[in-house]
Amino acid sequence: MIAYKRVLLKLSGEALAGKEKHGIDPDVVDAICIKVKEIVEMGVQVSIVIGGGNFWRGLKNGKKMTDRATADYMGMLATVMNGLALQDSLEAKGIFTRLQTAIEMKEIAEPYIRRKAAKHLERGRVVIFAGGTGHPFFSTDTAAALRAAEMDAEVILLAKTIDGVYSADPKVDSHAIKYDEISYKDVLAQDLKVMDSTATALCKDNNIPLLVFAISEPENIVKAIQGEKIGTIVK
Numbered sequence: 001m002i003a004y005k006r007v008l009l010k011l012s013g014e015a016l017a018g019k020e021k022h023g024i025d026p027d028v029v030d031a032i033c034i035k036v037k038e039i040v041e042m043g044v045q046v047s048i049v050i051g052g053g054n055f056w057r058g059l060k061n062g063k064k065m066t067d068r069a070t071a072d073y074m075g076m077l078a079t080v081m082n083g084l085a086l087q088d089s090l091e092a093k094g095i096f097t098r099l100q101t102a103i104e105m106k107e108i109a110e111p112y113i114r115r116k117a118a119k120h121l122e123r124g125r126v127v128i129f130a131g132g133t134g135h136p137f138f139s140t141d142t143a144a145a146l147r148a149a150e151m152d153a154e155v156i157l158l159a160k161t162i163d164g165v166y167s168a169d170p171k172v173d174s175h176a177i178k179y180d181e182i183s184y185k186d187v188l189a190q191d192l193k194v195m196d197s198t199a200t201a202l203c204k205d206n207n208i209p210l211l212v213f214a215i216s217e218p219e220n221i222v223k224a225i226q227g228e229k230i231g232t233i234v235k
Contacts (some may be wrong), residue, residue, distance in 0.1 A: 001227070002042050002223075002225050002226065003028055003224075003227030004128075004155050005084075005154060006046075006154055007039075007044060007045070007046055007050075007153055007154060007155050007156075007157055008047045008048070008049060008147060008153040008155075008157070009036070009046060009047070009048045009157045009159065010048075010049050010051075010140070010145060010156055010157065010159065011048060011049070011050050011051065011142075011159050011215065012051040012053055012145040012159070012215075013022065013050065013051040013052045013053035013055060013078060013216045014053045014054050014080055014161065015032070015159060015182070016029070016032075016041055016054055016082055016086075016231065021051070021138060022054055022137060023053075023057075026089075029089045032218050033093060033129035033213070034218070035095075035138070035218040035219060035221040035222055036048075036095070036126065037093045037095050037130055038092060038127060038221075038222050039221060039222060040095055042116025042225060045122070045124070045128060046087065046126045046127075047117070047126070047127040047148075047153065048083075048126065048127070048129065049129045049140055049144040050079050050083050050086060050140070051079060051082070051130075051145055052075045052076070052079040052082060052140070053075075053078075054078070054082070055078035055081060055082075056077075056078040058074065058075035058136075061074075061075075061221070065224070068137070068187070070128045070136075072136035072137060072138075073103075073136060075132070076103060076134070077131075077149045078100070079130045079131055079140060080105065080108070080109070080130045082130070082133055083099045083109070083128045084108065084109075086099075086128055088228045095125075096126070097122065097125060097126045097127075098110055098117075098125050098128070099121045099128045099130060100113070100116075100128070100130070100193065101118055101129075101131040101134075101141070101215060102130070102133055102134030102135075103131045103134050105147060109130065112129065112131075112134070113137065114151075114173075116130075117150075118151060118152075121151065121181055125211050126180060127151075129147050130134075131144065133214075137172055138198065139195075141195040141199035142195075142198045143201040144158075144195075145195070145198075145202040145203045145208065147203065148203070148206075149202065149208060149235045150196065153208065155208070155211055155212050155224075156203065156209070156210045156211070156213045157178070157213070157221065157224050158195070158210055158211065158213070159196070159213060159214075160213070160214065162214060163178070163193050163230075163231055164178050164180075164212050164214075164231040164233035165178070165179045165182055165187070165211060165212050165231075166179070166192075166232065167179070167190070167192075169193075178232065180229070180232060182232060183234070183235065184201075184203060184204035184235070185204070187234060188200055188202055194210070194234060196214060207235075208234070210234040211232070211233050212231045212233075213230045214231070
């Protein structure tokens with residue numbers, strides 16, 4: 001039994017780097033894609049938005065650059081490299097996959113077309129959305145919220161390096177409290193860094209629930225689909 005029929009999985013670029021903290025760890029990508037294959041074979045329609053922080057973080061890495069937009073475009077290109085790695089791993093496992101980019105680069109990927117992406121999902125293909133929103137000043141979190149709304153996803157599976165939403169950063173504050181469930185209103189009011197405020201507001205306005213869990217255990221992807229209580233649900 002599955003809890004969701006159509007989902008959007010948001011992966012950070014850092015998740016693909018593994019212990020190296022930079023670049024792509026093929027073993028980590030393989031472990032994640034094995035679980036994606038499992039849920040696809042359950043009949044779940046899966047789209048993925050991938051970040052690029054394992055190569056470049058626009059605002060952080062580009063802090064000494066005079067043009068913020070240029071730094072952000074560099075980050076978008078990093079997400080395309082990660083998207084290609086995911087596509088390669090999934091197709092090696094027999095899962096039909098389409099990589100779509102918000103910035104056209106037709107030699108290596110399809111341009112993002114909403115109806116075409118929806119048709120791919122209906123045919124059982126995994127669709128990877130790379131290139132963010134295609135515009136600077138927007139994060140891949142916002143891209144995930146936007147694509148989830150456009151694809152009518154039932155939930156965003158937000159795979160992070162921590163296992164849920166806390167009242168404070170658990171890496172800094174040992175007294176931080178983990179929430180099993182929290183509202184978008186409280187996330188915004190408490191300024192909790194689940195997603196950036198633009199993405200959070202977009203999810204709230206479109207009534208898209210967000211399930212936050214740790215990607216260090218890729219099996220959590222399957223558990224989420226089966227409706228097991230993991231991480232934190234934001235709605």
